[in-house]
Amino acid sequence: MKQKRQLAIKEILGQRIIATQEELAQALKKAGFAVTQATLSRDLRELGVGRVSVPEGPRYVLQPENEEQKMRAFLGYEIEGIRANESVVVVKTLPGRAQGVAEIIDNLRHPLVLGTLAGDNTILVTPASVKKIPDVMRVIRSLMSEQARRRPAASS
Amino acid sequence: MKQKRQLAIKEILGQRIIATQEELAQALKKAGFAVTQATLSRDLRELGVGRVSVPEGPRYVLQPENEEQKMRAFLGYEIEGIRANESVVVVKTLPGRAQGVAEIIDNLRHPLVLGTLAGDNTILVTPASVKKIPDVMRVIRSLMSEQARRRPAASS
DNA sequence: CAAAAATGTGAATAATTATGCAAGAAGAAA
DNA sequence: TTTCTTCTTGCATAATTATTCACATTTTTG
Incomplete structure (x- = not known):
């Protein structure tokens, strides 16, 4: 389940703007993955997803695989x-x-x-x-x- | 001062690994910039600096936006x-x-x-x-x- | 110059993220 | 099967970040 969930996370982050892990949890729930913020914190670390703040507020971004x-x-x-x-x-x-x-x-x-x-x-x-x-x-x-x-x- | 400080932030982040804003504040202090965490939160947003978690823990990274x-x-x-x-x-x-x-x-x-x-x-x-x-x-x-x-x- | 608006900052605190711990699940070994 | 590991996860909470409010400073406007 974990693997599929992490794949779903990538898809969601590629599609819409997610500001917090709670928000991501909501989106995942609709996709059929019910997990808590704690788990997402771990997932995001494992995925190497970044969080950057912009004038509109913070958001999660898939880190472009750097050079x-x-x-x-x-x-x-x-x-x-x-x-x-x-x-x-x-x-x-x-x-x-x-x-x-x-x-x-x-x-x-x-x-x-x-x-x-x-x-x-x-x-x-x-x-x-x-x-x-x-x-x-x-x-x-x-x-x-x-x-x-x-x-x-x-x-x- | 703000501008120079933000430049210093980029330099520091390019050099060593910074995990938290408090840690960054420490480093900046040694460089002659005494500011609080609140200010750094704003600076990092303005600079578009990202925070990514890796197995060793979170760290700030300059978001690649080069040519x-x-x-x-x-x-x-x-x-x-x-x-x-x-x-x-x-x-x-x-x-x-x-x-x-x-x-x-x-x-x-x-x-x-x-x-x-x-x-x-x-x-x-x-x-x-x-x-x-x-x-x-x-x-x-x-x-x-x-x-x-x-x-x-x-x-x- | 004076008033008004914009900017920058810190203190306090609200919001959010990360983690220690324990428990359950899934295997692996015997 | 039983026992021992290894993974995953949630809960509670510690750690960290973002924001609100207040105030001071600078800049703009009249």
Whole structure:
């Protein structure tokens, strides 16, 4: 039921203007989904729906999948490998993609990552501490995990 | 002062993660702007800043309203169709719009797209691999997604 | 200049959202 | 089936946001 309800939420938000979760609850009720505001709060979080205020008042909006999210969807393809020595982590990417991937890593603002330096197909990731290198590698790998089930990249 | 403060708000939101208006007030205070939550509520509305909840909790996000997105808003109208054979993807556009649309596709610098060649109303998109053709088509279709949503799909 | 209108703000509070907790449902394991 | 997890959800309430009211300041108008 949850899944269908969340689909219904997207449809409703795409159609009419919803200002509050209570209002959304009303609309859902008419569509055959009776839930409380608490559940909607959770649904909206899971859906990544945003709430923006405009002069006419607040309203919920489907967040347009932003550039970074789209980029992230392809990290699995772009990252060729992750290695490390005693002091830094090195990420190998497809040719010319290092800048883009580094950008995404930077934007994570992960406390364990001090910063990145990107060349053409290589990124140098500086960990907050050399002791955290395994953790940093895990973090970067986790970026690819979503894509793990897709077929491995085969180059032309 | 108000104008400078709102500029500062944008900067802060672009830099770090802000979960609440109180938190934003703190950050602003350090930047030399002492205001209350009430004022920030108004500022955020005027700025059109959004608040989205993610698994880690709520956070404020600058709503993307940039030029490219506006361009993309027209893509749905400009793209007439997307087809492919065993080796290339062909995008049909409105007369004279192929160059413009190809430009946008190029700017994606998507790893799965080697390059484009645009005529008057036809674009030839070369995929990184013929095996990736379905993915490439998906990518291009996703550019139109904003429009696709307006067409309410019948659902279960 | 004086009066009137518009603007900006804080304090208090109304409105709304997020969450801790507990309970029921649906599976998974034995 | 029984037991143990894992999900979902509602209730109550904590946390947060939006708004009303009052007041001060600035801007506009006559």
